Amino acid sequence: PPPDPKYARHHFWTVRVENFVADPTPEVWVEIYRFQGHARVTGGFYLHPHVEAWIGPAAVQFLSGDLTLGSEEHVLRSMTGRSDCLIEPHAPDQVRGDEIWRKISGSMKVEGRLEDLRFLNYFLRRSKEPRFTGGSGPARFAVRFDHGIGKGGADFEASGVSARYGSGTVRGRASGRLEIPRWDVVNGDMEISGSRVDLSNVLSEGTKHDERDWWGRFQVVNGRLHGGLQAQGVVSARDARPLYTLFRADLPGWAQGILKLEGLSGRARVRLGSDLVDVEDMDATGGHFHIAGRYRQKGKETLGAFLVENGLLAVGIAIDGDASHVKLLGARKWFESAAAR
Numbered sequence: 001p002p003p004d005p006k007y008a009r010h011h012f013w014t015v016r017v018e019n020f021v022a023d024p025t026p027e028v029w030v031e032i033y034r035f036q037g038h039a040r041v042t043g044g045f046y047l048h049p050h051v052e053a054w055i056g057p058a059a060v061q062f063l064s065g066d067l068t069l070g071s072e073e074h075v076l077r078s079m080t081g082r083s084d085c086l087i088e089p090h091a092p093d094q095v096r097g098d099e100i101w102r103k104i105s106g107s108m109k110v111e112g113r114l115e116d117l118r119f120l121n122y123f124l125r126r127s128k129e130p131r132f133t134g135g136s137g138p139a140r141f142a143v144r145f146d147h148g149i150g151k152g153g154a155d156f157e158a159s160g161v162s163a164r165y166g167s168g169t170v171r172g173r174a175s176g177r178l179e180i181p182r183w184d185v186v187n188g189d190m191e192i193s194g195s196r197v198d199l200s201n202v203l204s205e206g207t208k209h210d211e212r213d214w215w216g217r218f219q220v221v222n223g224r225l226h227g228g229l230q231a232q233g234v235v236s237a238r239d240a241r242p243l244y245t246l247f248r249a250d251l252p253g254w255a256q257g258i259l260k261l262e263g264l265s266g267r268a269r270v271r272l273g274s275d276l277v278d279v280e281d282m283d284a285t286g287g288h289f290h291i292a293g294r295y296r297q298k299g300k301e302t303l304g305a306f307l308v309e310n311g312l313l314a315v316g317i318a319i320d321g322d323a324s325h326v327k328l329l330g331a332r333k334w335f336e337s338a339a340a341r
Contacts, residue, residue: 012051018044020058028060035079037065043085050093056086062110073119076139081110101148101185111140114158128166135161135174143180150183172202172214179220188226195220214238221267228273237264240286261286268293275299294339295319305338307331 021042028035043058060083067076085106095103117135124130135158143152157175179194202214216237223231240261266284271277275298282293288310295304304319316327316334327334 012049014046014048016044016046020044024063025060028062032070033075034068034071035062035065036068037079038063039065046089047092051091052089053092054087054089056106057084058086059084067110067112069119069122073122074115075119076110076112077115079110079112081108081112083108083110098186101145104148105146107142107144109142111138113137114139114156117158117161130163130165130170133162133164134171135159137175143183145185148185150180150185152180152183154178154180169205170202171205173200174198175200190225192220192223192225192231195223228271228276230271232267232269234267235264235284238262240264240284261289261291263287266291292335292339305335307335 021040023040025039025041026036028039028041040061040063041058042061043056045053045055045058047053062079062081062083065079066074067079068074083106085104087100088103088105090100090103113136115136117132120132124132137157137159139154139156139158141152141154143150155177157173159173160171161174162169162171174197176197177195179192179196180190181193182191183189197218198216199218200215202216204214214237216235219234221232221234223229223233261284264284264286266282266286268282268284269280277295277297279293279295282291282295284291284293290309291306292309293304293306295306296302300321302319302321304317306317306319308315308317314331316331316338318325318327318338
């Protein structure tokens with residue numbers, strides 16, 4: 001058991017290490033992430049147990065190796081880069097867990113090759129779908145921290161990505177940019193405004209209206225990751241059909257045909273959680289059609305209200321679980337009431 005703090009300085013040695021070099025360092029572990037290969041660790045640290053500790057300046061050079069999630073799922077192959085760190089003096093008995101991030105400043109810049117996006121399933125483990133497999137291509141990540149507040153981004157390209165849903169599978173090529181204007185690591189709050197994802201050469205399988213050579217571009221105008229995704233985004237796409245699978249919207253076949261929306265462009269506010277898909281203020285155009293919508297899927301409950309307009313013609317579509325209903329008379333008034341509910 002720790003001694004009385006007022007006597008701690010008399011019971012423990014203090015340790016101070018300077019000009020430390022470990023080369024080669026075959027493994028570097030940071031929480032659930034593992035680097036295996038050739039790294040070089042340099043720096044120094046100070047430790048007075050129960051009283052004070054600090055680290056740095058310290059650095060890790062990743063000369064060659066692989067980054068895994070745990071010991072099995074590969075995140076990056078042939079990874080290279082560098083991480084610098086300074087952990088300010090703190091009382092180790094008082095600063096615990098993620099609170100240590102408030103003492104950390106530094107940077108990290110790495111690049112490598114994605115081999116399989118299956119590792120993303122770990123972060124989606126509370127949700128049954130989608131399940132990712134495949135996907136290879138270059139990736140780069142750079143972020144700078146100032147007392148636990150990060151800023152940076154990542155670029156990626158991956159061909160042969162497959163996302164499997166209960167109602168079908170979407171395959172294709174993905175590329176994009178994860179923009180991180182602000183990342184509060186302690187509170188798990190990452191702003192992602194300005195991020196984008198481009199999908200191309202997409203094929204959907206197992207759905208009622210399969211589509212080949214589909215493409216889509218998604219832009220996050222305002223968004224954050226904080227216990228889930230909350231975002232206001234815009235989209236442009238060849239048409240809307242693969243989106244039904246992508247967002248788990250199990251519309252009836254006839255509705256998917258009507259809402260094909262060639263040359264789709266639109267916007268919406270989206271929330272995605274472990275068991276939630278919530279779309280608000282959906283407004284899209286495609287071909288000669290305009291569509292407004294409100295959709296919510298939580299657990300086994302599914303509710304949706306869509307208004308499809310073509311000139312003077314307006315049709316309402318209500319989704320309630322596995323059932324769907326068409327509203328022909330007073331469709332606009334019905335939609336305003338249903339969307340509000």
